[in-house]
Amino acid sequence: MSDNKGDEKPVESKVDQEEKRVGVFVCECGVNIGGVVNTKAVAEYIGTLPGVKVTSVNKFTCSDSGQADIQSKIKEHNLNRVVVAACSPKTHEPTFRACIEEMGLNQYFLEFVNIRDHCSWIHMWEKEKATEKAKDLIRMGTERAKLLEPLQASEVPVTDKALVIGAGVAGMQSALDLADMGFQVYLVEKEPSIGGRMARFDKVFPTNDCSICILGPKMVEVARNKNIKIMSYSEVKAVDGYVGNFNVKIEHKPRYLDVAKCTGCAKCSEVCPVEVPYDFNEGFGTRKAIYVPFPQAVPLRALIDKDNCINCKACAKACQSGAINYDMQTSYTDLNVGVIIGAVGFKTYDPEPRHDFGYGLYDNIITAMEFERLLNAAGPTGGHVVRPSDCKEPIRVGFVNCVGSRDKATNIYCSGVCCMYTIKNAQLLKEKRPETDHTVMYIDIRTPFRAYEESYNRSRNLGVKFLRGRPVEVKEDPVTKNIKVRVEDTLAGEMRNLEFDLLVLATGIVPNEGIGQIQQLLKLSKAADGLLMEAHPKLKPVDTTIDGVFLAGCASGPKDIPYAVSQGSACAGRATILLKNKKAITEGITAVVNPDVCVGCNVCIPMCPFQAIKFDEKAGKANVVKALCKGCGTCVAACPTGALEQSHFKNNQILAQVKNVFKFQEVAV
Amino acid sequence: MSAEAATTTKTDGWEPKIVAFCCNWCSYGGADSAGMGRFQQPASARIIRVMCSGRIDPLHVFNAFLEGADAVLVTGCHIGDCHYVNGNDKTKIKYKYLENVAHELGIEKERLQLNWISASEGEKFANFIRDVTAQIKKLGPSPLKPEGVA
Numbered sequence: 001m002s003d004n005k006g007d008e009k010p011v012e013s014k015v016d017q018e019e020k021r022v023g024v025f026v027c028e029c030g031v032n033i034g035g036v037v038n039t040k041a042v043a044e045y046i047g048t049l050p051g052v053k054v055t056s057v058n059k060f061t062c063s064d065s066g067q068a069d070i071q072s073k074i075k076e077h078n079l080n081r082v083v084v085a086a087c088s089p090k091t092h093e094p095t096f097r098a099c100i101e102e103m104g105l106n107q108y109f110l111e112f113v114n115i116r117d118h119c120s121w122i123h124m125w126e127k128e129k130a131t132e133k134a135k136d137l138i139r140m141g142t143e144r145a146k147l148l149e150p151l152q153a154s155e156v157p158v159t160d161k162a163l164v165i166g167a168g169v170a171g172m173q174s175a176l177d178l179a180d181m182g183f184q185v186y187l188v189e190k191e192p193s194i195g196g197r198m199a200r201f202d203k204v205f206p207t208n209d210c211s212i213c214i215l216g217p218k219m220v221e222v223a224r225n226k227n228i229k230i231m232s233y234s235e236v237k238a239v240d241g242y243v244g245n246f247n248v249k250i251e252h253k254p255r256y257l258d259v260a261k262c263t264g265c266a267k268c269s270e271v272c273p274v275e276v277p278y279d280f281n282e283g284f285g286t287r288k289a290i291y292v293p294f295p296q297a298v299p300l301r302a303l304i305d306k307d308n309c310i311n312c313k314a315c316a317k318a319c320q321s322g323a324i325n326y327d328m329q330t331s332y333t334d335l336n337v338g339v340i341i342g343a344v345g346f347k348t349y350d351p352e353p354r355h356d357f358g359y360g361l362y363d364n365i366i367t368a369m370e371f372e373r374l375l376n377a378a379g380p381t382g383g384h385v386v387r388p389s390d391c392k393e394p395i396r397v398g399f400v401n402c403v404g405s406r407d408k409a410t411n412i413y414c415s416g417v418c419c420m421y422t423i424k425n426a427q428l429l430k431e432k433r434p435e436t437d438h439t440v441m442y443i444d445i446r447t448p449f450r451a452y453e454e455s456y457n458r459s460r461n462l463g464v465k466f467l468r469g470r471p472v473e474v475k476e477d478p479v480t481k482n483i484k485v486r487v488e489d490t491l492a493g494e495m496r497n498l499e500f501d502l503l504v505l506a507t508g509i510v511p512n513e514g515i516g517q518i519q520q521l522l523k524l525s526k527a528a529d530g531l532l533m534e535a536h537p538k539l540k541p542v543d544t545t546i547d548g549v550f551l552a553g554c555a556s557g558p559k560d561i562p563y564a565v566s567q568g569s570a571c572a573g574r575a576t577i578l579l580k581n582k583k584a585i586t587e588g589i590t591a592v593v594n595p596d597v598c599v600g601c602n603v604c605i606p607m608c609p610f611q612a613i614k615f616d617e618k619a620g621k622a623n624v625v626k627a628l629c630k631g632c633g634t635c636v637a638a639c640p641t642g643a644l645e646q647s648h649f650k651n652n653q654i655l656a657q658v659k660n661v662f663k664f665q666e667v668a669v
Numbered sequence: 670m671s672a673e674a675a676t677t678t679k680t681d682g683w684e685p686k687i688v689a690f691c692c693n694w695c696s697y698g699g700a701d702s703a704g705m706g707r708f709q710q711p712a713s714a715r716i717i718r719v720m721c722s723g724r725i726d727p728l729h730v731f732n733a734f735l736e737g738a739d740a741v742l743v744t745g746c747h748i749g750d751c752h753y754v755n756g757n758d759k760t761k762i763k764y765k766y767l768e769n770v771a772h773e774l775g776i777e778k779e780r781l782q783l784n785w786i787s788a789s790e791g792e793k794f795a796n797f798i799r800d801v802t803a804q805i806k807k808l809g810p811s812p813l814k815p816e817g818v819a
């Protein structure tokens with residue numbers, strides 16, 4: 001048990017006796033810090049603190065020249081502690097750790113002080129106060145730096161298997177890329193078929209190719225790939241462990257039939273007497289209680305919807321392969337994987353509860369997703385767009401953009417895809433039936449990517465009308481069931497009263513159901529909008545703050561298909577770094593027991609959620625198993641004798657900061 | 670710059686000093702997000718980073734008061750979101766104890782506050798600092814502040 005201590009003690013004592021020679025490097029971050037904080041005054045003040053041998057101000061400390069400055073000063077002044085006062089350690093700590101390590105210093109001899117995000121950016125108009133605060137923060141950091149002790153980051157082995165959660169187009173891309181690189185992939189999908197949302201679209205912008213025609217082959221490719229194990233109709237129930245070594249429990253919901261025997265012939269559906277609204281068609285038309293999810297489903301297997309099954313057993317008689325098993329139970333699989341890719345997708349905004357623009361009150365108002373299914377040749381109407389009230393094909397069709405997007409009452413963000421799919425939907429119907437008349441009511445039309453603006457132009461050339469304005473009143477004509485819209489044409493500056501046979505709401509992208517559960521299982525952060533957070537919005541768009549966990553697709557914000565596919569590939573690429581190296585570097589920060597002080601009271605043991613503290617019966621003392629310790633320090637705060645310490649966050653290190661928040665006022669006499 | 674600074678000091682007067690303990694994963698990130706979103710806030714808080722709010726020891730909190738803190742903030746991930754499973758649950762329990770001791774020491778309840786702030790809640794972080802600062806400005810300097818401390 002004292003082995004851990006034994007390794008470290010000689011190093012510590014040697015360093016402790018050494019005189020502390022601190023170099024403080026203040027970054028101006030261009031004008032981000034320099035424009036607010038008087039960095040010269042800060043550096044001058046910090047230079048007067050005991051132990052500070054040199055201070056330096058750089059325009060960009062993270063640049064090549066900035067890092068070279070640190071390295072040359074380490075050499076010149078024989079520095080043994082380095083303080084960098086710049087942006088956030090969450091983004092730049094690794095950079096400077098590597099920088100000082102190159103000069104032979106232990107990487108944990110770096111103290112990072114945040115004077116940008118926590119100072120200059122939030123006190124932009126209080127330059128003097130910001131300067132004083134920067135002085136305080138750096139003084140705190142400098143005093144802490146003097147007490148820092150050397151640590152070794154440890155390496156952990158990485159299981160060369162991956163888990164992909166969500167088999168939409170992003171998740172499938174991740175799985176395919178990883179599998180093609182030779183890694184075993186488990187692809188978990190909560191729905192009975194893979195394919196995700198894209199499988200439901202009719203045609204996809206800007207090229208208007210048939211969605212399932214391009215997705216279907218990819219789905220089959222996933223199913224045929226020997227390195228991919230599809231776990232459809234399954235959900236992740238528990239995740240344990242850490243980068244390289246995640247233990248995951250997968251729950252398989254019962255399909256009530258033997259997947260190995262079922263051939264997907266759908267004879268069972270033919271005889272089933274129960275009809276329920278068909279979720280795949282957005283509730284239009286019906287499916288049976290035993291059904292194949294959709295004709296291109298992968299796996300092409302039926303399942304029984306037990307909530308609606310009446311147990312008549314007609315399907316069992318019809319099934320020639322004897323696949324039906326009414327007693328099937330939920331089953332579980334335990335997996336061990338090195339990396340996890342979360343591609344949990346999205347759902348479209350539901351306008352029903354708020355009755356946005358009359359949705360849910362009047363028959364002839366539908367969502368774009370419903371329109372999408374009506375347009376689809378395999379949809380409930382065989383590709384004929386009809387209005388729900390009388391099943392007549394509409395002539396005058398209105399489209400309302402930004403429903404559940406760019407609206408303080410629902411979601412403030414732009415969903416990014418609605419302009420394009422509305423343009424596409426109007427185009428498709430106009431092409432099918434040129435006699436139709438289309439009006440798109442929008443706030444702004446956003447067509448940022450390749451060939452998108454061209455698609456917009458094409459719609460206008462086809463005769464689709466674009467009216468800038470948001471409907472202020474939507475009513476139904478009680479006789480004709482037509483929809484009457486009052487809208488301000490903000491370009492012409494006049495009110496318009498329009499009448500439509502059908503009104504289509506362009507509903508935005510919102511977080512998928514179950515995103516909260518995945519967030520908690522994977523320990524990710526969720527933003528105020530309910531979407532998951534990436535490690536860095538620009539430079540680490542698919543990484544998360546959890547090592548070994550990546551995000552692809554709409555889980556981290558609205559995306560169109562090319563973007564989601566790119567992210568799927570990006571995740572596979574990032575994950576491969578770990579999978580191929582077969583090792584990951586983890587922080588050296590852990591709890592450490594001082595056996596001379598430990599009285600074996602066992603208070604710490606239940607504090608640890610990772611069971612990392614074991615009671616050493618022979619010695620009568622607590623013992624921290626370093627491989628299990630994640631370094632949270634909760635046990636340390638609980639230890640009544642002070643026998644436990646958290647390396648890099650020792651009490652004296654934290655207290656050095658606490659004490660140096662304040663200074664005795666230099667009384668001006 | 671000096672002219673502008675002079676006007677701000679004249680109007681703002683005394684600025685309390687608040688020690689904010691933030692966990693690495695959530696509230697520290699929340700403070701970063703406040704910066705990224707440029708959510709302006711009083712220059713009163715001095716953030717001390719720990720890996721988990723569970724690491725925050727009564728020792729740290731009361732030392733901060735004894736050194737001169739006008740308020741101490743204990744912050745962490747939302748319950749259920751702890752990076753270390755349930756460190757913040759333990760913080761919550763410990764915080765009750767902290768409150769009791771603070772009360773016995775005659776520290777007003779506004780001076781010790783607990784808040785759960787996620788890494789994305791920059792605006793919440795800024796509002797929290799603004800609110801606490803306003804409350805403390807009303808109360809004035811901490812009764813435990815030693816003489817001569819700024």
